[in-house]
Amino acid sequence: MNPSTEARRQRAAQTLADPRWAAVLARDSSVDEHFWYSVRTTGVYCRPSCGARTPRPENVDFHASRESARDAGFRACKRCRPEQAPSALRQVELIAEACRLLQALDPAPDLAALAGRLGLSPWHLHRLFKTHTGVTPRAYVAALRAGKFREGLSRGDKVIDAAYEAGFGSSRAVYEQGTALLGMSPRRYRSGGSDMTLHFAISPCALGQVLVAASERGICAILLGDAPGPLEDELRSRFPAARLELADTGFSDTVARVVALIDEPSGGFALPLDVRGTAFQQRVWEALRRIPSGSTTTYSELAKLLGSPKAVRAVASACAANPVAVAIPCHRVVRRDGALAGYRWGLERKKALLALEGGS
Numbered sequence: 001m002n003p004s005t006e007a008r009r010q011r012a013a014q015t016l017a018d019p020r021w022a023a024v025l026a027r028d029s030s031v032d033e034h035f036w037y038s039v040r041t042t043g044v045y046c047r048p049s050c051g052a053r054t055p056r057p058e059n060v061d062f063h064a065s066r067e068s069a070r071d072a073g074f075r076a077c078k079r080c081r082p083e084q085a086p087s088a089l090r091q092v093e094l095i096a097e098a099c100r101l102l103q104a105l106d107p108a109p110d111l112a113a114l115a116g117r118l119g120l121s122p123w124h125l126h127r128l129f130k131t132h133t134g135v136t137p138r139a140y141v142a143a144l145r146a147g148k149f150r151e152g153l154s155r156g157d158k159v160i161d162a163a164y165e166a167g168f169g170s171s172r173a174v175y176e177q178g179t180a181l182l183g184m185s186p187r188r189y190r191s192g193g194s195d196m197t198l199h200f201a202i203s204p205c206a207l208g209q210v211l212v213a214a215s216e217r218g219i220c221a222i223l224l225g226d227a228p229g230p231l232e233d234e235l236r237s238r239f240p241a242a243r244l245e246l247a248d249t250g251f252s253d254t255v256a257r258v259v260a261l262i263d264e265p266s267g268g269f270a271l272p273l274d275v276r277g278t279a280f281q282q283r284v285w286e287a288l289r290r291i292p293s294g295s296t297t298t299y300s301e302l303a304k305l306l307g308s309p310k311a312v313r314a315v316a317s318a319c320a321a322n323p324v325a326v327a328i329p330c331h332r333v334v335r336r337d338g339a340l341a342g343y344r345w346g347l348e349r350k351k352a353l354l355a356l357e358g359g360s
């Protein structure tokens with residue numbers, strides 16, 4: 001066997017043994033953006049899903065990025081246009097994958113490493129990530145970290161243990177970023193702060209029962225339900241270690257005003273709120289408060305208004321995380337086709353609130 005025949009045989013064997021080859025044979029679009037392949041005889045490189053004739057395995061090389069294929073001297077295929085940005089749908093999948101990787105890998109990869117794994121340039125990844133989630137990858141990692149940190153603190157871990165567990169290099173880093181991350185100092189968050197007392201009361205209202213809870217700074221929860229027991233459970237799960245105390249009669253005026261608001265949601269609400277959330281949630285909640293009574297908007301309009309038109313899902317989950325029913329009118333957001341979409345406290349209540357407002 002002459003040497004070049006032997007080399008071809010070896011290259012073919014290598015390709016056949018590579019799991020990526022099966023994806024090329026299947027023209028599997030789900031792995032587009034995971035790798036590219038080039039063809040020696042034509043000098044072009046393709047996406048795995050390319051519809052062109054399947055090349056002979058001995059002529060195929062795999063590439064982890066477009067750059068690698070280009071650096072090896074290959075031109076982009078005219079048919080599958082592998083040099084172009086992935087379609088909008090693929091973008092969503094890519095960013096979902098980016099989020100998954102950021103959650104799964106410890107330590108979380110930096111922008112360049114993440115971009116490398118996804119076959120994008122760091123700049124492009126940064127831009128796509130921001131468009132689809134409303135935050136930068138760095139802010140996303142910080143939020144994940146804060147979530148882990150909160151969990152640790154809620155379990156009763158020491159601040160320092162929870163900090164290391166969550167991937168902070170030092171407890172100092174936590175204290176420096178603490179207030180921004182948690183909305184209060186870590187020591188205070190620890191039990192919803194053991195130094196934090198919430199007063200709450202439950203009252204019947206037009207929509208069943210309403211639980212109203214307040215810190216010394218303002219109302220921190222307005223929850224709707226059918227029975228007092230589950231409402232108190234919901235409050236406890238939102239503020240796992242705060243001291244919960246039944247309010248005395250001095251609180252009844254506040255409760256009466258909340259009940260009045262539910263009876264007549266168009267009436268407006270002047271009591272101070274003490275709502276804690278991520279920076280993004282706070283922006284969404286601010287925008288919700290500007291939707292006039294009697295009108296509705298959609299998740300995508302809201303996302304556009306916030307300057308993150310692709311962050312529709314992030315907007316929807318911020319709406320769902322709203323801790324104060326009616327006072328922050330997340331019930332005024334509906335689906336684009338006019339359907340009511342979801343409501344944290346039940347669709348019937350959303351329908352009833354919109355009917356009370358007399359809007360469309």
Ligand SMILES: [Zn+2]
Pocket residue numbers: 045046047050051052077078079080081
């Ligand atoms: Zn192609």
